[in-house]
Amino acid sequence: MIQVSAVLNDESVVNVPMQSMVFPGGEVHVSVETVRFAKEIVTTALLTDSQQVMQLLMVKDAINRLYPLLPKRLVMPYVPYARQDRVANPGEALGAKVFCQLVNQLDFSVVEVEDPHSDVVTALLDNVVVKDPLPSLTRLQQRLGAVALVAPDAGASKRVFKLAKGLGVPMLQAEKVRDTQTGQITGSRMQGELPNLPLLLVDDICDGGKTFTALAHEIRRDMQVKGYQQPLYLFVTHGIFSKGLDELCHYFDGVFARHSWISDPRCQLV
């Protein structure tokens, strides 16, 4: 989804109407309207597929033509291709670099992203500003009460450590083993002792959800052995939820996200 807005001279923000369609041949068309008294143009892009990436390129061209002299900010919470931040096998492309180069060519004055999957994209993007999910997690923790955060894998470790410190709550580490050829998760387990506390698994992205259901399965088993009856929650910044929420809701007492690709009331936006 892409929206354009304008910050006016009096600091108010107005929506800039735009139309977009796809021709029968598959080509994207966009048309953006003009607003008066604008001092900055903001493009908000929640990019959930490649067609929207093309739409973003077209929108930037349109606003360049309408407002050649104004600063133009991109608010892009999710950075597509950030998960392809290394060449794992010979013959693969470095998707993160390809995508970031594309965004850099658009020459936005500011590129605002949220909780990106990899530091590689923050290094590659020009004029980038990174927002973390601490404000959302603070709101959530106020609702849930005492919790320990769980980093589901090594990749989430640094990020969750910082968030746990910001919230002043304990943090636990889990590990996940993935076969890089097939992408399949082959193992998942907690490190260290399970505390008798509600647990909140925290990560940047939930895609199919296997990372979280596999770990939740292990945690539930450990809890049963120890006789603990604590709730288990999941928070992700970017809820792709490509396999829906049924399986996740089977394992978790609450599923929370900052942004969700799907509209299912069982995922609460925070």
Ligand SMILES: O=P(O)(O)OC[C@H]1O[C@H](OP(=O)(O)OP(=O)(O)O)[C@H](O)[C@@H]1O
């Ligand atoms: O919902 P799922 O399908 O299980 O995917 C979710 C996982 O995907 C991302 O990491 P990814 O595995 O892409 O990268 P990493 O191996 O570098 O952590 C993300 O950080 C989650 O940990």
